[in-house]
Amino acid sequence: MAVNSLAEFLGKLKMCLDLMQVPPDSDNVDKDNIFKDYLDLAEHYRILDEHLQTVDKLSFDPLSEAFCLIINELNRNKLDKGKMGINELLKFYLRKVQKDNQVGCTHLFMTRIKYIFLYSLLDSFPFTELLWRYMCKCIQPVGFYLLEKQLNEACLIYSDYISIIGKTAARHGLPTDKLQHFLRMTEVKALEVGLDKLAGHVKNHRHNIES
Template sequence: MNEFVCLRQWILNFRRLLAMPASEEKSLPPCASSTVQLYPYCLLDKPAVPLPDRLAVADSKTEADASIPEPSVPLLADHAYLDLGSTLPTVEQLCSADEPRCDRLDLALDQLLEVMVQQRWSRLRAGINELLKDYLRSLLGLSAPGTFPGLAHSPAPSYSNTGESTHCPAPDPDELTRRYMDILSLIFEYCQSSRFPYRDSLWGYFSDCLRSVGLTLAEHRQWSALAVLITETAAMGRQAAREGLPTAPLQHLLRRLESACLSGNAPEIAQLAKNLRFTLEV
């Protein structure tokens, strides 16, 4: 019974993390100057605590750090984090201080990887499920305050194209889908480790979840998001095939999505699904 309570509490706290309002997400401190304490949002085995106004922050400086002077370099005007993996830097950027920041999805990925290390299958399965439900709610704008257990005090994101300051801008479907699929890809990559014992089960659950997500996108005519999901899913399928995992469920999914796109008058997306399905079959 105690394990059941702990599992339920972990799911609720993970759900709270995913429902973090945009205003609180923007207030997350720079990773370079402070440490984010995750446990108020994502307790593993602790009793529930009220959702705070923002993530609890503790000063990460130790006594040894106190002797290290702060860098005397100008701060970038937009506080943008310089990522050499995606940007060719200028001299000005290299000589300027930047502020790395994390968001709720970064924290969610950390939590999911942590439960993978701990080999907690039930929590991993529930976390992936909550992550993908959060994706659909974010994309379709379905969240509402108090709709979900454990979120009674969490305001829902409100998307609008009117430009009003009280609303968050509507997410870009392609970017949003790619961000969530990147998280799934990293989880799938880690599950190939010999230390993770549930590789086949996780792949089967991935296939089931992606089927539900893909058909939901087709039902709501989110064609650009669906194209990203199809492409990223096929990429995982090719990796799965190299690892000896079955791809028949994904081939069946792509066939169903192809039919759904044809029925929805989206022939280009249908052709994409068909081509990638043939690639998996080969």
């Protein structure tokens, strides 16, 4: 019997993401830090002998595992699985984000989306523009959902990531018209509901995305 590799990939992704727990922002923890019991030299100005005696431990991070699955498929030039990976990350983001965790949750997921985009810019990946156009189609409904749910902090942070990704895309000659349209529509919708700060924020991003 033939194996449906897309279905198998989707199952593995969901298995990882279903295990995710995003604590509230008020917990004041680094939600992307699985290294609290691991000696990371980059996090220390000075190393003491006692640091070197620490037994390294790494906790299981479902989001990192899902991210690795996606990158592995992009490394094999699997466009459909790359698109599915982006789609699943964004869907799980929307399922997890709430008013009490919107800052940390947005950073968690959008950092991975940014990394996936940066990986797709490698010369060895032949489908850069196709993956980019797909990502652009996903960006608008996600942003509008956040706005409709009044997740205002998430909207601000989300637009920051979109701006960073868009500027990088422009430098690599990729079209940014859909991103600029999304930012313009977000500006209009924000003004309609009295979110002047958000409207000004995305307007600034829209004007600077090609600079």
